[in-house]
Amino acid sequence: MGLTSVTRLIAFLSVCALTSAPASVLGSVFASTSTSTSSAGEVSDVDRALIESAFGASGDGDAAGQSVGSSSSSFASFSGAIQSMNPEISLILDAAAAYFDGEPMQLGGHDPNKTGFSLQQLELHMAGSVDPFFRLDANIVFALFGVEVEEVYATTLALPYGLQARGGQFLTRFGRINATHPHAWSFVDQPLVIGKFFGSEGNRGLGAELSWLSPLPWYFEVSLSANNADGECCARSFLGADDFEVRGPLDLLYTTTIKQFFPFNDSWSLSLGLSGQFGPNASGYHNRTAIFGTDVYLRYRPVDSAERSALSLQAEGLYRRRQIPDGLLDDFGIYAQLVWNITPEWEVGGRFEHVSGVSDDPLDPDWTRPRRRTSLEATFYPSHFSRLRLQGSYDEPLFASQPVYVAMFSLEVMIGAHGAHSF
Amino acid sequence: MLDSSSSPSRTARPREGASNWLRASNGLGAVAIACLLLVHPTPASAKVQVVATLPDLAALAEAVGGDLVEVTALAKPNQDPHYVDGRPSFLIPLSRADLLLVNGLDLEVGWLPPLLTNARNAKIMPGASGYLDGSLVIHRLEVPNSRIDRAMGDIHPGGNPHYLYDPRAGLLVAEAIAERLSTIDRDHEALYRTQLAAFSKALTEVSDAAMRKFAELPEAKRQLVVYHQSLVYLFDWLGLKEIAALEPKPGIAPNPSHVADVLATMRKAGARVIIQEEFYPRRLSDTLAKMTHGEIVNLRGGARFEEGETYVQRIERSSEALYHALSQ
Missing domain, CATH: 3.40.50.1980 (Nitrogenase molybdenum iron protein domain)
Structure with missing residues (x-):
């Protein structure tokens, strides 16, 4: 009883804080960060405190970001470059040709899912700084007959204490691959476990996120987000397609992650992540679902390699528990992939996947036994902005009568701003 | 134990005793928030924290700042600066930096922007006094004067970014660094000026000698x-x-x-x-x-x-x- 109400209260408060912090609070927070940087001798700390309290009392949002005592002298002026207030814009086309020697059983929304040609996606990415306090990122995805706002979120740039908040529609940071888009993937299709546990588009939704970069001497970041728990595409283990009215904080989907990074030396590094996700599911009776995940990314890139070669091993394991009216369902899924960037032009990779099945699963009634899939890929990069990929898969759902052989050939081209990828 | 015989309405109040393991897991979130509220990093160092994307910029900052600064270089000297892995470990110095030195002209565009966003450090964002783009103070070469297109290859629209091979450009950047350090750390303005003068003299000697020899x-x-x-x-x-x-x-x-x-x-x-x-x-x-x-x-x-x-x-x-x- 005690724990539940405390949890609800804290969750409620954090959501309130994220969505409705008054301007005066934000203003004083911003002001306090910037003042700590100035070291002008002429203004005493007492003077400064007086000035700050005046700003705080007036609640003047316009004062945010103006640091007391810091010089605003103008530095070298921009000479000659084309100035523009336009956001960075890039357009990415992913198209594929595929062959399936049996019934296609792809789960990803952007996977080629039939023999013949398919438009995986046409993604329009726009981003830019809103002001010194926010940036905005939008990923708008076009299919042949429709448009989808895949992601659009604002990110804070000036919160103190290593905090950062995001709000809007975004992919949650569960694990490694979920938060990324197809153009950052090493394989043409989405891992099975992501499609089965989260949905065809990965886990995303409208919500708010707070993350914290710890002051520890190595990279240690904690994040917590609250999102709507519905969407067949994006939260199928939770409310899915269910039309559901949110009555309290426990009706939201919570995602929490811990991410760490260990650079062993200039060439070797290891990323480790732990993720957990908790929310209501669509089977009624206050039934809930929890998903736990762990991810590993081991990378070897000799820093002085003239061929820019790199070898990376990425693996994720997810474990899911769902309450249903007649009991508890447990299942899990993993994928592990090894990708070798041989030269800037060539890359090869292999991926193994295993996703368990359970009986009486209301979401995937046929998926009663494990499904395994093995894929190999070879990619040619004519430049940094285009790639051609050949992928072959052997898909073995033990619950189906036949394994399926799949061949895919995909083309990806990109125009516009040079998008940087996160590590 | 699970209770599946509860009221069919999901909107009713949560029942006690049901699904303790799931409720407890929500406690993880509570712990995370508690951590957020309690801890706040305060890097207590008297030195000005400088982060440079490239080792040459770091060496310039070291020459001008001397003992007053602590300089970290992100890229390695034997690494192609176009293709640096934006390691999350770079966020540690970036989040604590008072001054960030970048080469600019899109040289770091493939790896720096997400780091800059994630570093949560308003002091070093573009436009702030802790962000210095060296390319703004040098005489840029190969600035395209007609419309460019990626069919021409990976052209840098603002001009060729590899200016640190020319010590005359290096000197201009060092002057800008000294000016910026003086703004951030006003108490030591005179010392920065002295150190800049010494560096300028040594570099000009080497530069002039090389120019004479090559001529x-x-x-x-x-x-x-x-x-x-x-x-x-x-x-x-x-x-x-x-x-x-x-x-x-x-x-x-x-x-x-x-x-x-x-x-x-x-x-x-x-x-x-x-x-x-x-x-x-x-x-x-x-x-x-x-x-x-x-x-x-x-x-x-x-x-x-x-x-x-x-x-x-x-x-x-x-x-x-x-x-x-x-x-x-």
């Missing part, structure tokens, strides 16, 4: 082949001439027919030196050097900052190695 080389010996078009500032400084590049277009890998053209150009012009930064592939250049009885100059990508090499030493050593090859 005495005959015209025919002052022509070179490059791998990537990244040495225009170096050539401008030393009065050298680039007659061909192994990459047919910037960022596009060499192909046999283009390399054959390069070979023809080299033979016709009587050029015998190929110069490239240490992070470009050697095999093709080795072959070409053999065919023309020439040699390769492996140019250092940057000062060995972490091993204590200064910018002045790095400029001196690079120009000496180049002079040695050209004067053969």
Whole structure:
């Protein structure tokens, strides 16, 4: 009883804080960060405190970001470059040709899912700084007959204490691959476990996120987000397609992650992540679902390699528990992939996947036994902005009568701003 | 134990005792929030924290800042600055920095922007006093004066970004760093000015000496082949001439027919030196050097900052190695 109400209260408060912090609070927070940087001798700390309290009392949002005592002298002026207030814009086309020697059983929304040609996606990415306090990122995805706002979120740039908040529609940071888009993937299709546990588009939704970069001497970041728990595409283990009215904080989907990074030396590094996700599911009776995940990314890139070669091993394991009216369902899924960037032009990779099945699963009634899939890929990069990929898969759902052989050939081209990828 | 016989309405109040394991897991979130509220980092250091994307910029900051600054370089000197892995560990120095030095002209565009967003440090965001883009104070070369297109290769729209090979540009950047450090740390303005003056004197001596030496080389010996078009500032400084590049277009890998053209150009012009930064592939250049009885100059990508090499030493050593090859 005690724990539940405390949890609800804290969750409620954090959501309130994220969505409705008054301007005066934000203003004083911003002001306090910037003042700590100035070291002008002429203004005493007492003077400064007086000035700050005046700003705080007036609640003047316009004062945010103006640091007391810091010089605003103008530095070298921009000479000659084309100035523009336009956001960075890039357009990415992913198209594929595929062959399936049996019934296609792809789960990803952007996977080629039939023999013949398919438009995986046409993604329009726009981003830019809103002001010194926010940036905005939008990923708008076009299919042949429709448009989808895949992601659009604002990110804070000036919160103190290593905090950062995001709000809007975004992919949650569960694990490694979920938060990324197809153009950052090493394989043409989405891992099975992501499609089965989260949905065809990965886990995303409208919500708010707070993350914290710890002051520890190595990279240690904690994040917590609250999102709507519905969407067949994006939260199928939770409310899915269910039309559901949110009555309290426990009706939201919570995602929490811990991410760490260990650079062993200039060439070797290891990323480790732990993720957990908790929310209501669509089977009624206050039934809930929890998903736990762990991810590993081991990378070897000799820093002085003239061929820019790199070898990376990425693996994720997810474990899911769902309450249903007649009991508890447990299942899990993993994928592990090894990708070798041989030269800037060539890359090869292999991926193994295993996703368990359970009986009486209301979401995937046929998926009663494990499904395994093995894929190999070879990619040619004519430049940094285009790639051609050949992928072959052997898909073995033990619950189906036949394994399926799949061949895919995909083309990806990109125009516009040079998008940087996160590590 | 699970209770599946509860009220069918999901909107009713939660029942006690049901699904304790799931409720408890929500406690994880509570712990996370508690951590957020309790801890706040306060890097207590008197030194000005400077982060430089490139080791040459770091060496410049070290020369001007001396003991008053603590400098971290993100990229390694033997690493191609276009293609640095944006390691999450870079966020640690970035989140604590008072001043960030970037090369600019899109050189770091492939790896720096997400780091800058994630560092949560308003002091070093573009536009803030802790963000210094060196390219804004130098005389830029190869600034496209007509419409550019990616079909031309990976062209930098603001101009060629590899200006730190020219010590005259390095000096301009050092002056900007000194000015910025004086703004951030006003108490030591005079010291920054003194240190800048000493650095300026040492660098100008080395630079002038090199210019005099190279000027005495005959015209025919002052022509070179490059791998990537990244040495225009170096050539401008030393009065050298680039007659061909192994990459047919910037960022596009060499192909046999283009390399054959390069070979023809080299033979016709009587050029015998190929110069490239240490992070470009050697095999093709080795072959070409053999065919023309020439040699390769492996140019250092940057000062060995972490091993204590200064910018002045790095400029001196690079120009000496180049002079040695050209004067053969």
